[in-house]
Amino acid sequence: MSRWIRFFIAILIGIGIGLLYAWVLNPVEYVDTTPNSLRGDYQSDYVLMVAEVYQVEQDPTLAVQQLAFLGNKTPLKMVQGAIDFGNQEGYPKADLAVLKKLLQGLQSWAPTSEGTTP
Amino acid sequence: MRNKRGSWYLLTGVLLGITLGLLYAWVISPTQYRDTTPVSLHPEYKDIYRAAIASSFSATGDLKRATARLALLHDDDPVGVLAAQSQRYLAEGYSYTEAQALANLSAALEQSPESESTQQIPEPEDDPGATSSLSPTRPRDETLAPSETVSTARRTNTPQTSGTPAITSTPSTSPSPTLSRTPLPTFTPLPTRTLTPTLSPPFVFANQALFCDPDVGESQLRILVTNSAGEGVPGVEIIIQWDGGEDRFFTGLKPEMGWGYADYVMAPQVDYSLHIANGGESVDISSPECSDDEGERYWGSWQLTFTHP
Numbered sequence: 447m448s449r450w451i452r453f454f455i456a457i458l459i460g461i462g463i464g465l466l467y468a469w470v471l472n473p474v475e476y477v478d479t480t481p482n483s484l485r486g487d488y489q490s491d492y493v494l495m496v497a498e499v500y501q502v503e504q505d506p507t508l509a510v511q512q513l514a515f516l517g518n519k520t521p522l523k524m525v526q527g528a529i530d531f532g533n534q535e536g537y538p539k540a541d542l543a544v545l546k547k548l549l550q551g552l553q554s555w556a557p558t559s560e561g562t563t564p
Numbered sequence: 565m566r567n568k569r570g571s572w573y574l575l576t577g578v579l580l581g582i583t584l585g586l587l588y589a590w591v592i593s594p595t596q597y598r599d600t601t602p603v604s605l606h607p608e609y610k611d612i613y614r615a616a617i618a619s620s621f622s623a624t625g626d627l628k629r630a631t632a633r634l635a636l637l638h639d640d641d642p643v644g645v646l647a648a649q650s651q652r653y654l655a656e657g658y659s660y661t662e663a664q665a666l667a668n669l670s671a672a673l674e675q676s677p678e679s680e681s682t683q684q685i686p687e688p689e690d691d692p693g694a695t696s697s698l699s700p701t702r703p704r705d706e707t708l709a710p711s712e713t714v715s716t717a718r719r720t721n722t723p724q725t726s727g728t729p730a731i732t733s734t735p736s737t738s739p740s741p742t743l744s745r746t747p748l749p750t751f752t753p754l755p756t757r758t759l760t761p762t763l764s765p766p767f768v769f770a771n772q773a774l775f776c777d778p779d780v781g782e783s784q785l786r787i788l789v790t791n792s793a794g795e796g797v798p799g800v801e802i803i804i805q806w807d808g809g810e811d812r813f814f815t816g817l818k819p820e821m822g823w824g825y826a827d828y829v830m831a832p833q834v835d836y837s838l839h840i841a842n843g844g845e846s847v848d849i850s851s852p853e854c855s856d857d858e859g860e861r862y863w864g865s866w867q868l869t870f871t872h873p
Contacts, residue, residue, distance in 0.1 A: 449573065452573075452574060452577075453573055453574070453576075453577045454577070455577070456573075456574040456575075456576075456577025456578045456580075456581065457577045457578070457580050457581035457584070458581060459577075459578055459581060460577060460578035460579060460580060460581015460582040460583070460584070460585065461581040461582070461584050461585040461588075462581070462585065463578070463581065463582050463585065464581065464582040464583070464584065464585020464586045464587075464588075464589065465585045465588070465589055467582075467585075467586070468585065468586055468589035468590060469589060476597065476600050476601075476604035477604055477606075478604075478605075478606040478607075479597045479600045479604045479605055479606065479609075480597070480605070480606065480609065481605065481609050481612075481613075483597040483598050483599070483600045484599075484600055484601070484602065484605075485598075485599040485600065485601065486599075488601060488602055488636070491633070492613070492616060494620075495616045495617060495619070495620040495633070496616065496620075498620045498623045498624050499616075499619045499620055499622075499623045501623060502622075502623040503623070512616060515609070515612055515613075515616070
């Protein structure tokens with residue numbers, strides 16, 4: 447086997463060792479992540495929490511501020527996404543109703559408060 | 565000549581390969597944060613998440629659901645963490661309503677028979693048998709999805725599929741500007757918020773004890789709030805009023821003194837009226853006078869105990 451072939455085999459072995467170290471032996475630990483990286487079901491549950499508060503407070507501004515926690519998607523998209531997820535995963539009807547009320551509230555609120563949407 | 569070179573070139577190749585491997589894994593194709601769980605959130609975001617849980621609990625009174633949601637954060641001592649966050653929010657000028665919600669949830673958990681008095685909320689159980697059928701994007705050390713743990717029986721236990729397109733998270737390694745902790749107006753006072761129906765009956769005034777210790781150097785009002793089993797209850801709001809002023813504080817700020825402990829420094833020769841926020845009788849009090857062995861007078865302290873009947 448020529449010297450060059452053995453050299454490249456050594457490189458491949460080294461790459462393998464590097465990847466093994468970076469992905470298996472010392473993998474990245476998820477710490478200090480941001481809310482927009484939360485998995486979809488957790489985001490949906492957070493939206494549900496906001497909707498539960500909205501049901502009592504009836505304050506769309508507060509709801510929008512709370513939804514900003516999840517990132518820079520529009521509140522309407524977040525709530526619609528949570529409803530879609532809830533339908534898909536079989537959320538109780540009561541929860542879906544709460545989410546829909548929030549959606550309706552935001553739909554009627556958004557046109558007059560466009561500037562403050564995160 | 566060739567023999568003198570030996571096999572160093574192989575080591576060179578391996579080192580070069582390792583470098584390339586790490587370069588690929590850490591720079592060219594670095595890990596992207598997505599599909600994470602609440603436990604991995606930055607502490608500040610955890611605070612917001614926790615506050616949302618508390619606000620939701622205040623709105624619904626659903627302690628079971630709040631407990632399940634809190635378990636996602638893997639706090640060692642959820643009752644204490646909630647009480648401490650409540651105190652911190654008050655100290656840092658956050659919404660009083662939000663601090664109240666946190667304190668209420670802390671107290672409700674403390675008093676809940678399901679919470680085993682001190683504090684350990686069982687974490688959602690992983691289902692080892694289900695791991696093979698989980699979504700490939702699901703992190704290995706993950707808790708179950710809210711739809712599996714938080715929900716009522718009508719939700720399914722099937723592993724989640726990937727999020728809906730409308731809500732799919734965008735990988736990002738830097739916090740969004742809208743997530744900053746500084747914009748306090750995010751948490752505006754909500755005067756219409758109602759108290760949770762799960763609160764326990766009002767605490768009653770049990771006893772009052774005088775403490776004379778010249779080394780204390782100030783006149784303290786020490787409050788102990790316990791449940792019917794005699795265990796300290798954190799997060800209980802106490803309102804103290806005097807002529808022309810009012811202040812509020814919570815139990816649990818000094819866990820080393822017990823979860824039901826709170827104290828307040830009284831000004832001498834001022835008459836105070838004190839009561840637990842969620843009802844209960846009012847107690848009138850003022851700084852007591854003590855004297856040492858030589859007859860020298862100094863201001864003493866009171867300890868008041870409130871408990872559930």
